[in-house]
Amino acid sequence: RKILEKNEDLAKLNRETFKQKNIFVLDLLSSPGSGKTSILEKTLETISKQVGIAVIEGDVQTDNDAQRIAKHNVPVVQIITMGGCHLDAQLVRNAMDSLPLDEIQLLFIENVGNLVCPAEFDLGEHEKVVILSTTEGDDKPLKYPAAFRNARTCILNKTDLLPHVDFSVEDFKKNALKINPNLTLFEMSAKTGEGIEAWTDWLTQKIKNG
Amino acid sequence: RKILEKNEDLAKLNRETFKQKNIFVLDLLSSPGSGKTSILEKTLETISKQVGIAVIEGDVQTDNDAQRIAKHNVPVVQIITMGGCHLDAQLVRNAMDSLPLDEIQLLFIENVGNLVCPAEFDLGEHEKVVILSTTEGDDKPLKYPAAFRNARTCILNKTDLLPHVDFSVEDFKKNALKINPNLTLFEMSAKTGEGIEAWTDWLTQKIKNG
Numbered sequence: 001r002k003i004l005e006k007n008e009d010l011a012k013l014n015r016e017t018f019k020q021k022n023i024f025v026l027d028l029l030s031s032p033g034s035g036k037t038s039i040l041e042k043t044l045e046t047i048s049k050q051v052g053i054a055v056i057e058g059d060v061q062t063d064n065d066a067q068r069i070a071k072h073n074v075p076v077v078q079i080i081t082m083g084g085c086h087l088d089a090q091l092v093r094n095a096m097d098s099l100p101l102d103e104i105q106l107l108f109i110e111n112v113g114n115l116v117c118p119a120e121f122d123l124g125e126h127e128k129v130v131i132l133s134t135t136e137g138d139d140k141p142l143k144y145p146a147a148f149r150n151a152r153t154c155i156l157n158k159t160d161l162l163p164h165v166d167f168s169v170e171d172f173k174k175n176a177l178k179i180n181p182n183l184t185l186f187e188m189s190a191k192t193g194e195g196i197e198a199w200t201d202w203l204t205q206k207i208k209n210g
Numbered sequence: 211r212k213i214l215e216k217n218e219d220l221a222k223l224n225r226e227t228f229k230q231k232n233i234f235v236l237d238l239l240s241s242p243g244s245g246k247t248s249i250l251e252k253t254l255e256t257i258s259k260q261v262g263i264a265v266i267e268g269d270v271q272t273d274n275d276a277q278r279i280a281k282h283n284v285p286v287v288q289i290i291t292m293g294g295c296h297l298d299a300q301l302v303r304n305a306m307d308s309l310p311l312d313e314i315q316l317l318f319i320e321n322v323g324n325l326v327c328p329a330e331f332d333l334g335e336h337e338k339v340v341i342l343s344t345t346e347g348d349d350k351p352l353k354y355p356a357a358f359r360n361a362r363t364c365i366l367n368k369t370d371l372l373p374h375v376d377f378s379v380e381d382f383k384k385n386a387l388k389i390n391p392n393l394t395l396f397e398m399s400a401k402t403g404e405g406i407e408a409w410t411d412w413l414t415q416k417i418k419n420g
């Protein structure tokens with residue numbers, strides 16, 4: 001429990017910094033390959049001209065994701081955990097040192113692909129966003145509840161694949177809201193762009209409200 | 211490190227029991243929703259009449275997967291980790307107590323859906339099998355290397371979705387064999403049954419060789 005307490009203290013520090021600099025911060029959680037980076041790329045294509053955005057990438061190995069983000073000309077830092085299964089507030093605090101915080105209004109933290117441990121670690125974010133893809137099964141909110149319980153927003157991604165998978169959007173919603181009745185739900189396809197606008201509208205609204 | 215040492219000792223005990231009872235044991239690893247249970251169901255449909263099979267299921271919450279397996283009339287035990295992100299040798303040893311080990315030739319352990327931590331814990335199995343679905347991306351062996359390095363066999367599942375995703379089977383194979391040149395690779399679709407026969411032939415061969 002000592003680890004979580006120490007993490008809480010650092011998360012508070014991060015949160016104070018974000019508040020002072022007026023930066024809206026989201027921590028993106030999902031299984032490997034649900035589409036975190038693809039959704040970020042689509043988001044940057046849509047609003048990075050109007051909003052100062054930066055990204056902190058977290059991965060076990062490689063800087064593949066940071067390279068994908070860098071192509072969109074926004075500040076990005078890659079954290080490589082060397083086997084660690086989740087980001088923590090210390091790793092994020094270190095990464096913040098390399099970001100031009102005064103120029104940023106929106107910071108995305110893409111966590112390590114893992115639906116279990118990252119849900120337990122506060123990074124100092126405003127909220128966690130859990131992403132599930134239609135190819136993983138509609139039972140996942142019940143089987144991996146912490147990520148859905150500790151998030152405030154949930155994105156169902158890869159809706160373009162619905163015709164080809166046994167996934168019930170209705171059952172998924174029932175299961176997700178059973179675990180966390182306050183979840184804000186978005187449905188989208190990072191591939192076709194469908195549903196991205198509702199998400200980017202929500203983001204710009206959140207930034208405006210501060 | 212103490213945790214891994216204690217786990218090693220218990221894994222040895224498990225392995226001795228499996229050797230005495232002449233049971234071939236596989237530990238199935240994957241992200242959430244890659245198709246571990248679906249592949250097991252297809253496998254049971256194909257060979258559970260010729261081979262004595264049992265299943266140990268590992269999940270954070272619910273016994274959904276054990277219920278799916280129980281429909282195929284084979285012995286199954288559900289381990290609920292209550293938030294733990296991986297199975298360990300102790301949990302498996304406890305579960306073994308509820309299985310009719312003398313009637314079993316093949317034991318599957320379906321691990322918690324997580325491509326990071328489960329790769330590090332020896333359960334006493336003969337080998338780990340890592341499952342990746344075509345919907346997760348062909349870069350995953352590089353990004354989550356431990357699961358591919360510590361497995362001997364790798365299944366690419368959901369090949370029926372290949373026409374609808376940006377997944378290169380060639381790049382995937384290159385990436386997987388870069389991390390572990392000794393991997394035995396299978397390609398299949400648990401939905402259509404394509405490729406299942408090569409896998410069940412391999413299983414019956416392994417059981418025969420003891």
Ligand SMILES: Nc1nc2c(ncn2[C@@H]2O[C@H](COP(=O)(O)OP(=O)(O)OP(=O)(O)O)[C@@H](O)[C@H]2O)c(=O)[nH]1
Pocket residue numbers: 030031032033034035036037038039065112113157158159160161188189190191192345346347348353374375376377
């Ligand atoms: N069909 C379809 N494929 C998608 C969609 N979004 C992402 N993908 C594909 O899904 C795979 C994984 O996408 P990524 O964006 O790398 O996923 P991620 O969550 O960032 O993965 P990690 O960071 O490695 O955990 C890639 O092959 C993408 O092309 C979508 O909306 N529809």
Ligand SMILES: Nc1nc2c(ncn2[C@@H]2O[C@H](COP(=O)(O)OP(=O)(O)OP(=O)(O)O)[C@@H](O)[C@H]2O)c(=O)[nH]1
Pocket residue numbers: 135136137138140143164165166167240241242243244245246247248249275322323367368369370371398399400401402
């Ligand atoms: N199209 C397609 N869907 C599949 C295939 N295999 C599994 N699925 C679907 O993928 C989803 C997840 O399958 P599961 O078998 O529950 O996956 P799992 O790895 O056991 O999931 P967890 O135990 O929860 O981590 C379900 O909706 C299945 O119907 C396949 O080969 N093709």
Ligand SMILES: [Mg+2]
Pocket residue numbers: 036037038065110
């Ligand atoms: Mg990514």
Ligand SMILES: [Mg+2]
Pocket residue numbers: 246247248275320
């Ligand atoms: Mg399963």
Ligand SMILES: [Zn+2]
Pocket residue numbers: 085086117118295327
């Ligand atoms: Zn973890």
Ligand SMILES: [Zn+2]
Pocket residue numbers: 085117295296327328
């Ligand atoms: Zn873990």
